Amino acid sequence: xxxxxxxxxxxxxxxxxxxxxxxxxxxxxxxxxxxxxxxxxxxxxxxxxxxxxxxxxxxxxxxxxxxxxxxxxxxxxxxxxxxxxxxxxxxxxxxxxxxxxxxxxxxxxxxxxxxxxxxxxxxxxxxxxxxxxxxxxxxxxxxxxxxxxxxxxxxxxxxxxxxxxxxxxxxxxxxxxxxxxxxxxxxxxxxxxxxxxxxxxxxxxxxxxxxxxxxxxxxxxxxxxxxxxxxxxxxxxxxxxxxxxx
Amino acid sequence: xxxxxxxxxxxxxxxxxxxxxxxxxxxxxxxxxxxxxxxxxxxxxxxxxxxxxxxxxxxxxxxxxxxxxxxxxxxxxxxxxxxxxxxxxxxxxxxxxxxxxxxxxxxxxxxxxxxxxxxxxxxxxxxxxxxxxxxxxxxxxx
Numbered sequence: 001x002x003x004x005x006x007x008x009x010x011x012x013x014x015x016x017x018x019x020x021x022x023x024x025x026x027x028x029x030x031x032x033x034x035x036x037x038x039x040x041x042x043x044x045x046x047x048x049x050x051x052x053x054x055x056x057x058x059x060x061x062x063x064x065x066x067x068x069x070x071x072x073x074x075x076x077x078x079x080x081x082x083x084x085x086x087x088x089x090x091x092x093x094x095x096x097x098x099x100x101x102x103x104x105x106x107x108x109x110x111x112x113x114x115x116x117x118x119x120x121x122x123x124x125x126x127x128x129x130x131x132x133x134x135x136x137x138x139x140x141x142x143x144x145x146x147x148x149x150x151x152x153x154x155x156x157x158x159x160x161x162x163x164x165x166x167x168x169x170x171x172x173x174x175x176x177x178x179x180x181x182x183x184x185x186x187x188x189x190x191x192x193x194x195x196x197x198x199x200x201x202x203x204x205x206x207x208x209x210x211x212x213x214x215x216x217x218x219x220x221x222x223x224x225x226x227x228x229x230x231x232x233x234x235x236x237x238x239x240x241x242x243x244x245x246x
Numbered sequence: 247x248x249x250x251x252x253x254x255x256x257x258x259x260x261x262x263x264x265x266x267x268x269x270x271x272x273x274x275x276x277x278x279x280x281x282x283x284x285x286x287x288x289x290x291x292x293x294x295x296x297x298x299x300x301x302x303x304x305x306x307x308x309x310x311x312x313x314x315x316x317x318x319x320x321x322x323x324x325x326x327x328x329x330x331x332x333x334x335x336x337x338x339x340x341x342x343x344x345x346x347x348x349x350x351x352x353x354x355x356x357x358x359x360x361x362x363x364x365x366x367x368x369x370x371x372x373x374x375x376x377x378x379x380x381x382x383x384x385x386x387x388x
Contacts, residue, residue, distance in 0.1 A: 014263035070276075097264035105264060138358050160280060163269040207347065208283045226351030 005029040005080055006087035007038055009050065012098050020098060023047075024087065035075040035090060036064050039102075052102035059216060062150030065157070066102055067091040072154035072214045093157040095166075106153060112169045113151075115195060116177035121188025139184040146179035146224060148217040155211035155221050161204055168204040169196065171211035171221035178224040193232060202228045286343045292336035295329075345370040 004026045012020035025046050027038045036054055043050050054064040057076045064075045069089050080088065096104035126133070155171035156162050162170050177196060181189035196202045205225045212222040257263045270276075274284040306317035320326060348370055349363035 012265050014265070015257045015259070018265075020265055094267060095269070097262075097266045099262050099264060105262065160269070160273050163273065206283075206287065207350075208280065209347065209350075210277075210279060212350075213279070220350070223350040223353075226347075227353055230351050 001031065002029050002085060005038070005084065007035075007042070008087045008089045009039070009042070009102070010091045010098075011050070011101055013049075014100060022089075029080060029084075031079075031081050033080050035066070035068055035073070035078045035080065035088065038080060038088075039075065039090070050102075051100045060150060062152030065093055065152040065154050067093060067157065072157040074152060074154070074216045077216060093153055095156055095159070095163040096153070104153075108166065109151070109153060109156060109170065109173065112173045113176065116169070116173050116180075116192055117188055118173075118176045118180055120180060120183060120186045121191065122185075123187050133185040135184055142184070143179050143182040146175050146182070146219055149176055149179070149219045149221075150217060152216065154214045154216065155219075158210040158214040160208060160210075161206060165200075165204055167200040169201050171205075171225065172219075174202060174205075174228065175219050175221035175224040178228060193228070193235075196228060197232050202232065205229075282343075286340065289336040289340035289343075292333040293340060295333050296337060299330075341374070345374070 007025050007027060008022045009025060010020050011023045025038075025042045027041045027046075030037075036057060039050065039052055039054075043052075052064070052066070054076065055061040056063070059074055059077050062074070065072060066075050067073070067090070068075065068078050069083060070091075072093060075090070080086075090102065092098050092102045092104045096106060096108070099105050149172055151172060153172070155175075159168075159171055162168050174196060177192045180186050181192050202225050205222075207222060207226060209222045212220045215221065274280040303317065306313045321330075345367055349366040352366050354361040354366060
């Protein structure tokens, strides 16, 4: 086991430079250290000006997504030991504008996420006295895997379509639309499908499949999008039949 | 991906001066999975080629025995043998890659349980084999 390992980290200081560059830092190697530990070591001991996002350190908050040796990863779950002997390249997520160093601007995603109404849509709210909206375990299973999404944006970084067509709503937002549309308490499925059938929705996806491959929570956005396409196509065929197939 | 310079803007404190990364036209060479994806998309050209060949065949059959014989002779030329060989390989790649991802789109539930992916893909292969068997029977029985 080596004593130290080198990290090549993207630096972009907009007040000083027009383009990002790499800075190399040498950090102690510990077998239980993840890339985020190494970045925090740099920030604490070597260079306090390095900027990056992080919060929970345990794969729940989705803040520390970066590219490690080119692959989108949660840096809190990416061990230095898997990248020996190094140097390990740490870059900001791809396809988003860089604000500073490893920090990217996620406003585009947040705007798109709001569009798909990621909440339970009701035509009529039931009065509080009538109690909760109950759900069976099977009804919960229908959407639970999709609800594991932590908005870490690794899927957007892995999606070449989003890189080429920034108007594409994108994997996580579509997966979250599907998460609510499959919820037995929700009544907004038709509205969401109508939005997602438009030019920037599901049909932009050409099923590269990398979004699902990089997802740290096994959400499978690629699957969610393809299932949406199947649903949209089926509805269209049915609409061609007399009386809409009913 | 390669980084290229965006329009340089003057930095004002507390106002972001974003650096936008541009996607290179060679993005599909950056990861083997991207290259495989592009190859899978390109194989649809081979599918179109076979469809056109089938249409030409139907036209030749409709035009009578002589036209059909001419068409067959043409197909036996080295050019068409090579073209058909390449197209067949691409179409097989197309079929296998799409069958393998079919379970992602096709979620079948029986009795509240999701049918395993292998079974959904397996059903596609079984249907392929079955239909090929029917075609082989029709062609070879005489």
